[in-house]
Amino acid sequence: MSQRFIVTKEHRRFTEFADAVRRGHTIGLCFGPAGVGKTLSARRYTRWDKAHDLLTYWGPRSDSDAKIYAVLAKSRTVLYTPSVLTTPRALKDELDQAIARTNICIEQHITPAGQIAPQTWGWRHGKNYVELIIVDESERLRPTALELLRDRYDRDNIALILIGMPGLEKQFTHYPQFYSRVGFAHQYRPLGKDELLFVLQRHWRALGKTIDPEDFTDAQAIAAIARITRGNFRLLERLFPQIERVLKINELDTITNDVIEAAAGTLVIGTS
Numbered sequence: 001m002s003q004r005f006i007v008t009k010e011h012r013r014f015t016e017f018a019d020a021v022r023r024g025h026t027i028g029l030c031f032g033p034a035g036v037g038k039t040l041s042a043r044r045y046t047r048w049d050k051a052h053d054l055l056t057y058w059g060p061r062s063d064s065d066a067k068i069y070a071v072l073a074k075s076r077t078v079l080y081t082p083s084v085l086t087t088p089r090a091l092k093d094e095l096d097q098a099i100a101r102t103n104i105c106i107e108q109h110i111t112p113a114g115q116i117a118p119q120t121w122g123w124r125h126g127k128n129y130v131e132l133i134i135v136d137e138s139e140r141l142r143p144t145a146l147e148l149l150r151d152r153y154d155r156d157n158i159a160l161i162l163i164g165m166p167g168l169e170k171q172f173t174h175y176p177q178f179y180s181r182v183g184f185a186h187q188y189r190p191l192g193k194d195e196l197l198f199v200l201q202r203h204w205r206a207l208g209k210t211i212d213p214e215d216f217t218d219a220q221a222i223a224a225i226a227r228i229t230r231g232n233f234r235l236l237e238r239l240f241p242q243i244e245r246v247l248k249i250n251e252l253d254t255i256t257n258d259v260i261e262a263a264a265g266t267l268v269i270g271t272s
Helices: 009-024 038-046 048-057 065-075 088-110 143-156 168-174 193-206 216-229 233-249 257-264
Strands: 027-031 077-080 132-135 159-164 182-187
Touching: 009 027, 009 038, 009 132, 009 159, 009 182, 027 168, 038 048, 038 077, 038 132, 038 159, 048 065, 048 088, 065 088, 077 088, 088 143, 132 143, 143 159, 159 168, 193 216, 193 233, 216 233, 216 257, 233 257
Parallel strands: 027 159, 027 182, 077 132, 132 159
Antiparallel strands: none
8 A cells, every 4th residue: 555554543443343353253244334444444454465465376485475474373364355246156265265375374484494385285284273254345245155154154163254335234134144143243434523633634744734723724624624525534545646736736835725625626526
């Protein structure tokens, strides 16, 4: 990610939720509007930005991979995002592969060098170290895929989190065998007023500026951003490159309400 991750209250709440699901060996549901940060939190929790390439392309090992092994040994979590057309068979195969490769990496971290052959080691052939599976975009799952995940949860004692849009918690009530195993539900909310100001301070600093809520111009700017984004993290991240662009084009130095309105005019902003 090009932007430095900002630890918000909602991310901390997500981390506490994920830890509770993992410790309790249960199933958790996380739901919230698009763009509030659910996927960012899941990727941060699993350190997936560090591990994704190694686990996906699975090429020759290098000494630098040891850092990724350590990260996976700490998280013991797999992040999986089904495609729109993912079949239950593909879901099973892809999850098996992700878990097997993660186990190999963890084994590499905890076992002295030379005592394991990664080419022959795999899921079902050794100890499982994965304690949690997080499935993003889980509205895409078909009923058979949900049953497959429930069966894996029952058989392998791996905790499970499903992430999706509002209404996810109601959707799964139609599957009593699955829903009866849900231990936690977590609503991921947009940024509140104080957190929005905290994030804006980071963005102002990135542009070499300072923000003062007591200053009338800055207060107007804050109010405009709050109204336009409604605390939506993704929309906020999309808005600031346009603010920077408007400042440069017009050779301006101050982020004003007019600058923000001009920047917002270049974006397609829908309701969520």
